[in-house]
Amino acid sequence: MLAGQWLADHFTRHEVCRPHVLILAGLEQVERQRCCAEVLRSRVDGVSIVVDDSCAFQSSRAYDAVQAHLRELDAQGGRLDALFCTDDEMALGAVDALRGTRSPAAGDTVIIGVDGAPEVLALIDNGTGPLRATVVQDSRRLAESAIHVLERMRQGRATPKQTALRPEIHQSKQTVQSDTGK
Numbered sequence: 816m817l818a819g820q821w822l823a824d825h826f827t828r829h830e831v832c833r834p835h836v837l838i839l840a841g842l843e844q845v846e847r848q849r850c851c852a853e854v855l856r857s858r859v860d861g862v863s864i865v866v867d868d869s870c871a872f873q874s875s876r877a878y879d880a881v882q883a884h885l886r887e888l889d890a891q892g893g894r895l896d897a898l899f900c901t902d903d904e905m906a907l908g909a910v911d912a913l914r915g916t917r918s919p920a921a922g923d924t925v926i927i928g929v930d931g932a933p934e935v936l937a938l939i940d941n942g943t944g945p946l947r948a949t950v951v952q953d954s955r956r957l958a959e960s961a962i963h964v965l966e967r968m969r970q971g972r973a974t975p976k977q978t979a980l981r982p983e984i985h986q987s988k989q990t991v992q993s994d995t996g997k
Contacts, residue, residue: 817950818847818899818927819854821984825897825925825947826859833861834896837884839877839905840868847901847929872901874908881912888920895924903932903949910938913945931985939987948986 826834836855840848848866855862865884870876877900888895900906906928913921924945928935931951938946967974 816850816854817982817984818929818948819851819858821927821948821950821986822851822897822899822925823855823858826862831896833863834859835863835888835893836865836897836899837881837895838864838866838899838901839870839880839909840866840901841871841905842868843872844901848899851899870900870905870908872904874904874911877905877908878912881909882916885912885916885918885920889918894920894922896922898924898926898945900926900928903928903930903935906935906946906949907932907938910944910946936985939985942987948984950982951985952982 822834822836825831838848838851845868848868852864852866855864867880867884870880881898885895887893898906898909900909906926909926913924913926926946928946928949929951931949935946935949938944939949964974
């Protein structure tokens, strides 16, 4: 859901009309792509969304999927405004695909991933490429939560069956500054 919100806000800030979004996914996280698409459809007029769930969380498959999609868009005279990759490994493959293309459809494509992988965080912080954001959960809070549950279990106290942490967006400083007008 956060990825869809971030993309919708991006399209609004940059006045992108009728954006085209490619969602790269695997079959294991269907809810991620569904939520992103749902948010985009509800917030962005005329959005076009294509979901490719054959990438199996592999950068090489994401690379191939982006290249193939760009060829299709070039043939149709279309453009690719954004990529949502349901994990950061695929986001890295998408970055490589965009860097290695001369496709007119690629233009100013932005990428958002999920996981907060160290390499992805570094690319986002660099701020020079298409990778602009990733959805992350605070690993320290996750560890603290796990320890808390284990302590409760050890003491024989009731424990929650499921613990959900609130994810956050890690985005480039340039994006934050342009959003705040600094």
